[in-house]
Amino acid sequence: MLSLTHSPTTQFAWNGKIYDIDLAFDTVLLYLQMQEDKDLSPFQKWRQSCKLFFSKNQDLPDDPQFYTKAFDVIAKIITDQPYGLKEPDKNDERGVEATKQIDYVRDAGAIYASFFDQYGIDLNKERGKMHWTTFKALFDGLGPKTYFQRILAIRREDPSKIEDPAAKQELLDAQNYYAVDGSKTEEELERQALNSSSLSSMFDSLLDQSQKGGN
Incomplete structure (x- = not known):
């Protein structure tokens, strides 16, 4: 969430090195939209996510833990709410699940x-x-x-x-x-897009691909 005493996060420190993270609003919106693309595999989404958040001129480490920790930071920034999430009203007269009310593309x-x-x-x-x-x-x-x-x-x-x-x-x-x-x-969609277990499976896939020499 926004801080009046600290600058917005734009970098991530790993093993003594500093890496730039692109957290411009349009980058985040592109990421959230991409997570709803059913034509992309989890691995493709992960690769595209790295391209969005990390600039091409950076020499990124091969260690999957780097991406796990980096995306933990990114997830916290994207999903943080100043006053917490509103719980759905279980006594809603309509008796239906709360529906998605925002579409950053359509809106x-x-x-x-x-x-x-x-x-x-x-x-x-x-x-x-x-x-x-x-x-x-x-x-x-x-x-x-x-x-x-x-x-x-x-x-x-x-x-x-x-x-x-x-x-x-x-x-x-x-x-x-x-x-x-x-x-x-x-809010649920944002959190689902950055779900740690989903990310972990992507990192495992990356490690497996790198060990096999895949692209």
């Missing part, structure tokens, strides 16, 4: 417009520069009148609590229009 235009409207920030000019922790703090601080938060309000509203048939149908149409796929919250 890109709304997020861009909201940042520009509230902060005067052109996110296209911040690619490769704005750190993920800065982006996340500003993202979480978007006001209720911004385009993106209005969309979220539509997704979260419970149609069963609306008695007027016309108003209910209007909400259902709006929810259908702004719907995103998936049955997990964005």
Whole structure:
């Protein structure tokens, strides 16, 4: 999460050497999107993740433990929440699992417009520069009148609590229009993308490939 007393993490120390880590917001978003790509194998995702977070001009060690520890650091930075995760309401009248409410691809235009409207920030000019922790703090601080938060309000509203048939149908149409796929919250998806056991299996695969001389 964002700190007012320490600079955002951009480096990782290993065996006395310092390695640069790219944690710009657009890099993290690309990583999260890639984890949902069903056409990529776990090993391919791991290789692509390394290319995203570590620059090509660095001589990275062959030790799988380097990547295990580095991704532990990256995972903590990406998934840290200042006030903890909200537990799902088990008494929800609809009796359904909390659905994914954010899609950084589909919602890109709304997020861009909201940042520009509230902060005067052109996110296209911040690619490769704005750190993920800065982006996340500003993202979480978007006001209720911004385009993106209005969309979220539509997704979260419970149609069963609306008695007027016309108003209910209007909400259902709006929810259908702004719907995103998936049955997990964005926080769950972020944590799943950086799940330590999944990463460990990728590192084991890397080690096996290197011992066999595979690419």
